[in-house]
Amino acid sequence: MQSRTAFQSKTVVTDLVLPSETNPLNNLFGGELLARMDRAASIAARRHSRRIVVTASVNHVAFNRSVPLGSVVTIEAKVSRAFTSSMEVYMDVWIEDRESGESIKANEAIYTFVAVDETGRPVKIPELVPETDLEKQRFDAALRRKQLSLVLAGKMKPADATELKALFE
Numbered sequence: 001m002q003s004r005t006a007f008q009s010k011t012v013v014t015d016l017v018l019p020s021e022t023n024p025l026n027n028l029f030g031g032e033l034l035a036r037m038d039r040a041a042s043i044a045a046r047r048h049s050r051r052i053v054v055t056a057s058v059n060h061v062a063f064n065r066s067v068p069l070g071s072v073v074t075i076e077a078k079v080s081r082a083f084t085s086s087m088e089v090y091m092d093v094w095i096e097d098r099e100s101g102e103s104i105k106a107n108e109a110i111y112t113f114v115a116v117d118e119t120g121r122p123v124k125i126p127e128l129v130p131e132t133d134l135e136k137q138r139f140d141a142a143l144r145r146k147q148l149s150l151v152l153a154g155k156m157k158p159a160d161a162t163e164l165k166a167l168f169e
C-alpha cells in the first residue's frame with residue numbers, strides 16, 4: 001500500500017457564522033463548530049484512506065477564542081498520523097478579520113477516524129509521511145495521544161501505555 005503525505009489529505013472548509021448558529025452572547029455555538037470540524041476532518045481522513053471513515057474519538061478541542069456572529073471561519077484539517085486502521089486528524093481554525101483580511105488563529109482540535117469496510121469493520125490504511133517540521137512534530141506526538149485516548153476510553157490498560165509512561169520517567 002503506497003504511503004501518502006499529510007498534504008495529500010489537506011482539507012480547507014470556509015463558511016460564515018449565521019444567527020441560528022450562535023449562543024446568547026452572539027458567538028458561534030460550540031457544538032456547531034464541533035460538527036463543522038467533524039465534517040472537515042472526515043474529508044481529510046477519507047482523502048488519506050480512500051475508504052469509508054467513522055469518527056472514533058474527539059481527542060482534544062480548545063475553544064481558545066470566541067467566534068462572533070458574521071465571522072468567516074476557516075477550518076484546515078490534515079491527517080497527522082495513520083496507524084493500522086485509525087488516523088489522527090489535526091485541525092486549525094482561523095477567523096478572518098473583516099477590515100484587514102488577516103487570519104487569526106481561533107481554535108485547535110484533534111479527532112480520530114477509523115477506516116471501515118461496507119460492514120463497518122476496520123480496514124488497513126496507507127502510512128502517512130510527514131514533511132514539514134510541524135507535521136513531524138504532530139506525527140511524533142500522535143502515538144502518545146492515541147494511547148491516552150484508548151486509556152480514557154477503557155480500551156487500553158494504563159500499564160500498557162508505554163508512550164505515556166515514558167513522559168513521567
Ligand SMILES: CC(C)(COP(=O)(O)OP(=O)(O)OC[C@H]1O[C@@H](n2cnc3c(N)ncnc32)[C@H](O)[C@@H]1OP(=O)(O)O)[C@@H](O)C(=O)NCCC(=O)NCCS
Pocket residue numbers: 054055056057082083084085086087112114116120122146149150153155
Ligand atoms: C470506531 C470503531 C470502528 C472501532 O471499532 P473497534 O471494534 O473498537 O475496533 P478496534 O478495536 O479494532 O479499533 C480499530 C482502531 O480504532 C482505534 N480506536 C478505537 N477506539 C479509539 C479511541 N477511543 N481513541 C483512539 N483510537 C481508537 C483502535 O486503536 C484501532 O486503531 P488501529 O487499527 O489503527 O491500531 C467502532 O467503535 C465504531 O464503529 N464506532 C462508532 C463510530 C461512529 O458511528 N461514529 C459516529 C458517532 S455518531
